[in-house]
Amino acid sequence: MTEFLIYSKQTFIENAFVEATLHIKDGKIQNVNNGYQKLSNLPFFDYGNLVVIPGIIDAHVHINEPGREDWEGFYTATKAAAMGGVTTLIEMPLNASPVTTTVEAFKLKQNAATNKLHVNCGFYGGTIPSNTNDIEGLIKEGVFGIKGFLTHSGIDEFPNITQKDLEAIAPILKKYDVPLLLHCELSDEDVPEVENPKSYIEYLHSRPQHWETNAIELAIAIQKKFDIKVHIVHLSASKGIELINKAKKETDKLTVETCPQYLFFNAEAIPDASPIFKCAPPIREKANNDKLWSFLQSDGFNFLASDHSPAPPARKQLESGDFFKAWGGISGLQFTLPVLYTECKKRGVKLEKLIPLLTENPAKFLGLENQKGLLKKGFDADITVLDKNEKFKLTETIIEHKHKATPYLNENLNGLVKHVFVNGIQVVNNSKMHKEQQGKLLFNTLNNPF
Ligand SMILES: [Zn+2]
Incomplete structure (x- = not known):
């Protein structure tokens, strides 16, 4: 039919x-x-x-295939997406093996996805110190952006880049007008000594707000210097969004997303020894998250995305409860809409406010605004x-992700x-x-x- x-x-x-x-x-x-x-x-x-409503567009998903199919795969992830009303997703470059930092690896990933997709799926390419010469090829093959980390990514084959590396690829991004997506945490030693690795508060304090804001300042400087599109993924620190919104007054090329986990959970309610809640940057205190909500209501975020980043339960250290050994990533692709709608209801935020952040706005970010994100002729x-x-x-029983482990x-x-x-x-x-x-x-x- x-x-x-x-x-x-x-x-x-x-x-x-x-x-x-x-x-x-x-x-x-x-x-x-x-x-x-x-x-x-x-x-x-x-x-x-x-x-x-228009189908949800989730512009931040980790699927891990090929190479880490035991973590997540295209078949299960896109089935979970479909069941959750997500009709398009864009997949991140770091969790597959090989990582998506060359055209060859990008083709392997496309092959891995073939005949498994229950929803539409696009990809980002990755920037690492050694692949400056691969960026243009990836862009020409049709990636939706280039993603990089300013701190250790958790995957050894996907090392973080420095300002120098970013400056080397910025002219290529400018030439093709493709966004640079940045994981904004800039690690330093200015953090307390860890005494109890099972303490959530100690985990939270190990990745402080200033890691995020220092990285965001670097991202803003790169954006300004090269006049390129820069997108800050999974923002968690309210001080960071203050900086971004100030810089946004001078450019429309700076964009930012946050994720359901930062809007739904609060640090105060996360029990110790429960690394199921571990993600990076971490879920912060209620006072911080209330500020994220007020930024959301005043259009401070360009869009919302799940940052679905699952791992086998053993890697989440569910038995040991050790936040510092656990994989950082939250599994939740299937539940973005009900999780956010539930919190909207609690806070008196209208569904009309939420829907564009999940549909029209990510479509605009991806350059799909004439094709997706609206119910339009x-x-x-x-x-x-x-x-x-x-x-x-x-x-x-209702979870379609490869693993059932999720904080929701x-x-x-x-x-x-x-x-x-x-x-x-x-x-x-x-x-x-x-x-x-x-x-x-x-x-x-x-x-x-x-
Ligand atoms: Zn991510």
Whole structure:
């Protein structure tokens, strides 16, 4: 079935929920009709009061394939994405083996993804000290950005870069107008001695706000000096977003994201010996996170992304409880929408505020703003249908990630993803996988290579 109609009293169009009927044909939104518009010859999905939104675009996901399939893989990650209403994701370059720092490795990754994608999937390339000469090739092959670390990445084959390395690749990024994505922590010795590695507060203090702000200052300086697009991933320190928002007044090439874990959890409530909560930068105190929310409400963040970064439970040190030995990364791709909606409800933030941060805005960042992120005539028919009144408890049985270990386990959440369409095909029906492998590989089409 390639042509059908989707009706709802709450269809998200031009930042408001309105009564509309979407006419889907051959993978695209053929038309957006006001009100209830039944055409006798076409299948008609009457979703009544359910919320119909553009499919979520998650611009920060770690999938680990090829080479670390025991951590996560394309089949499981994109299935989790589909079940969570994520219809497009962009995958990070560091967790596969080989790491995605050469064209050859990028091709291996594309091969690894083939015939496994339940949602659309694009990629970033990586910058490490030794691959300056590979950056242009990666860009020409269609990566959506180049990611680098200013501190140890956790993966030895993906060493961090320095200011000098960044300055060497900046002219290439400028030439193709491709963003540099930076993990902003600049480590130094100005941290307390660790006495109890099972203490969350000691872990938190081992990665202080000033690591983030020092790195952000460097990122802002690089952006200014070369006039390139610079994106700060997974911001956690509220002092960092203050710096970014000040710098943003002078440029629209500086962007920033934060993630559900920084908006949903607070350090004070994280028990000791529970490295399931470990991520870097760390989840900070409630007072910090309240500030992140007020920045979110005043459009301080460009978009939100999951930073899904799973590992086998043994690597999360769940038995030893040692925060310092554990892999830093949180698994949660499938639950971005209900986690954030639940917290929005608690804080009185409207769904209308949240949706663009997960759809239209990441599309803009990725250069997909004429194709994805809105329910608009001519756009790809990537659509998510949410029952915002339905509550559910997050149990292991509903988790589609490769590993069930996630800090969101047993949370009571609001908002159940009911139906999902990818490229005009229904892939999730009544919260169950319906049709597999409808996702496509996505490539960045360069705007101005000269
Ligand atoms: Zn990440």
